[in-house]
Amino acid sequence: MTFIKRLVFHIFWFLVSLTAGTVMAVAGAAIYFGPGLPDVHQLQHYQLSMPLRVYTNDHKLIGEFGAQRRKLVKGQNIPPEMTHALMAAEDANFYDHIGVSPKGLARAAVELASSGAIQSGGSTITMQVARNYLLTLDQTFTRKIREILLSLQMEQILGKQQILELYVNKIYLGQGAYGIGAAAETYFDKPLDQLSLPQMATLAGLPKAPSSLNPIANPERSLIRRNWVLLRMQQLGYIDNRTYQQAVQAPIGVQRHHSAPEVQAPWVAEMARQFALERFGDEAYTGNYRVTTTIDSQLQQNARSALVQGLIEYDTRHGWRGPEQQDIPPGLAEAQDRASHQGLEQELSESPEVAQTARQAAERSRTTVSGVEGDVSNWVQVLDRTPRLGPLQPAIVVADNGQQMKVLLKNDQVVTLDWDGLKWAREWKSPKWRGPVPDTAADIARRGDMVRVMQQEDGDWRLAQLPDAEAAIVVLDPQTGALRALQGGFSFQRSQYNRATQAQRQPGSNFKPFIYLAALENGMTPATIINDAPIVQEGVGSQDDWRPENAERSFGGPTRLRVGLYRSLNLVTIRVLRSIGLDQTLDFLQRMGFDRERLPHGLSLALGSANLTPLEIARGYAEIANGGFRVQPWFISSVHKGDSDDNLLSAPSSPAACRSCDPLDSTVTIDGRTYPIAERIASPESVYLLHSIMRDVIEKGTGQAARALNRSDIVGKTGTTNDQRDAWFSGFNDSLVTTVWVGKDSNKTIAEYGSQAALPIWMKFMGPALEGTPEATPPQPEDIVRVRIDPDTGKRLRDGEQGGITELFRKDNLPPYQKRSVQPELEDESGSQGTGSYDAIF
DSSP: OHHHHHHHHHHHHHHHHHHHHHHHHHHHHHHHHHHGGGOOOGGGGGOBBBBBEETTTTSOOEESSSSGGGGOOGGGOHHHHEEEEEEEETTTTTTTSSSSHHHHHHHHHHHHHHHHOOOOOOOOOHHHHHHHHSOOOOHHHHHHHHHHHHHHHHHHHHHHHHHHHHHHOOOBBEEEEEEBHHHHHHSSOGGGGGGHHHHHHHHHHHHOOTTTTTTTHHHHHHHHHHHHHHHHHHHTTTTTTHHHHHHTSOOOOOEEEEEEEESOOOHHHHHHHHHHHHHGGGGGGGEEEEEEOOOHHHHHHHHHHHHHHHHHHHHTTTTTTTOSSOOOSSSHHHHHHHOTTTOOOHHHHHHHHHHHHHHHHHTOHHHHHHTTOOOHHHHHHHHHSSSEEEHHHHHHHEEEEETTEEEEEEGOOOEEEEEGTTTTTBEEETTTEEOOOOOGGTTTTEEEEEEEEEEEETTTTEEEEEOSSEEEEEEETTOOEEEEEEEEOTTTTOOOOTTTOOOOOGOOOOOOOHHHHHHHHHTTTTTTTEEOOOOBBBHHHHHHHHOOOTTTOOOEEEEEEEHHHTOOOOOHHHHHHHHHHHHHHHHHHHHOOOOGSSSSSSSGGGOOSSOOOOOHHHHHEEEHHTBOOOOOOOOOOEEEEEEOSSSEEEOOOOOOTTTOOOOOOOOETTTOOOOOOOOOSHHHHHHHHHHHHHHHHHSSSSSGGGGGGGOSOEEEEEEOOOGGGGEEEEOOSSSOOOEEEEETTTTTOOOHHHHHHHHHHHHHHHHHHTTTSSSOOOOOOTTEEEEEOOOTTTTTTOTOOOOOOOOOOOESSOBBBBSSSSSSSHHHHHTTTOOOHHHHHH
8 A cells, every 4th residue: 555655646746747847838938938929919800801903904804812712701600510520620629728738738848858849740729820820830849839828828818719710711721722611612612501511521621731632633532531520520429420421421522613814814913913912011912902904905815815826736736745644543433442542541540431431432422424434423523623724625535436536524525526636646756756647546545544625616626735835925015115915834724934024045036136236226237248158266175166057057158237137147147246346235235125244245145145035035126116215014004902093002104115205305195194205225217227127037038927917017037046945036016016935944946946936926916916907117217218239249329320229228327339340431432331240241
């Protein structure tokens, strides 16, 4: 008895000491950390956040950010079953503990004493609220202590129902849904109070791993987690056995909620989001801000359509790369058998019936579709969670019969692809090589394979695939620099990378007009003769000699400047740069707005070796289009807070071009908006001459395909880089500038020139964009004159001399006269006149 009494005595004092130590540790932590803790009282007055909304300039919605995926649920409106499901999954003793469970406090004290740190895990709902509202998510010792202290305070100030309300409206539950109200609509397309018990259990199971356990991304794993929550509810006495047995047999029952903006401009919406975040901080997502952009809704739709169609056509030319997925099991039960159980070990280990009931529920999810044999429940789920990208819809092959293919689409639609929509799918071998035309549909894809399909204008369906290349298109108003349309890639869902503003790529010959403008500004004329001959620059040290070549790998000898640009002759352009001088050219490009430090300080600058974004190139072309004024691209027209139009927070102040303004004017009004007048960076005469030269790119150069638009006011330039890694076309008329880039994010070859890959996209956009508008050409400056010259020498012909061509010049910069090859007296006696050229005489 003495031993037992001693043992009880020691155990008693050990527990007292442990409790005292725990209390002292908490008290000490409170004293140390208390002054720096956030004020818990602020949680009593939290406000429902309102979304950031982004619009086009004609007031069409292009994006919402923030609270649009959160639907506030008041504490008293939380269904009891939902509360019980959350407690079963996250915190069974929620209504009994003081913010931190006693076991949690004891464990924390032991961990602190033994290791000097508190491990994460086992957080109560109160602790999660403290973390989500008042703290960061860093896994640190300090943060855990602060979390515990705040939880203890919270329980003294707030009621359990208030804490639960805070919790259910803040937690992230996957698929962009924050809070159980938004999640109910996201996954089941109905209000929270209309959910069934299994659906509530599904939501309650999501906080553990919302991305990998949600019923859209992983229905088979979600079933296991859901049924574990239901089992816990039964064990805790929240539901009886009969209710439990019925609930665990219920099918997954996902019904996605879909919403779409009025205009598809996701990259612009993201740019506006970043602007608002930088200016207003996190309040941008909650402060009911309305951002109006300069985007024109119709031009944006045209730009997106042109880019998407152009990339699909490019991809079709290069062959079929195979299905996106192969051998997808049709039924959910079979898919569950193949699924990984990693991360669900706890749920599966607690009771074997979890796996059994999940399997039974999967079997009860059996789905049939007219025209398809057997259970297709998994196919339906796979299609539902696979996004449509542009016009390309996901489809699963259900039959391949000869030269026909039958596929299952979303919404249980079954369509047939005829041979006309299949025969293009020659096997991709390399960027420049395709296999033979397939013989049957089975050569392309088989039952259970996921492919992409698209509906054509005539209503027929054709096979498609996600393009292997990417593209960007930028459309600017050249007078103001306002962004009118922008598409940063094929699909924002596929990749949020904005190639229009972030992809720094070599523009190749698309950069040459800037070099030629510098030449015209420095005294050259369209008739200046440049020798198209080999160039060798000796390498430094171990570097090889640099031997640039023309694309045709030929040499033309003495060549006029005009011909050098419209034929895109590399050697002529290099000699032009060398003649102007590298430093002087860089100075000029800097005045245009290019970052001098990012431009090559060598002759390769002439060939477009700088790394520039499509937006930067478009701005340079805008300065050519507007007559030589430096403009800065901008896209935020105004920002309002609330619904009132009076609360203007931001307005544009970017300079605008004005050809007709008096030199003493400081502002110009365009479409009712006043702008400061932009700095002139090139003379109107030089810009006009460049326009004329670039028109020849369309008339007889690499851009001849654009003649199909039947407009005399469009000019432009192609561009292709080494190994055809980048394809460009930039062009404009007096009112619209458009730059198109096509390439691969991997920087591998696309095996096409700018005239093949980029120009068709440009034409698809500019055709509809300019349809019905009058031709807009720049006015000819008074100092520009037309003079006849000898095309071989670039020199002026005298009045009465035969032959020659007409060229444009500044009247104060005319070429010298061609020397006569015979004496004037002899000409008079013979009754004929020479052309002034050697070939004309002999």
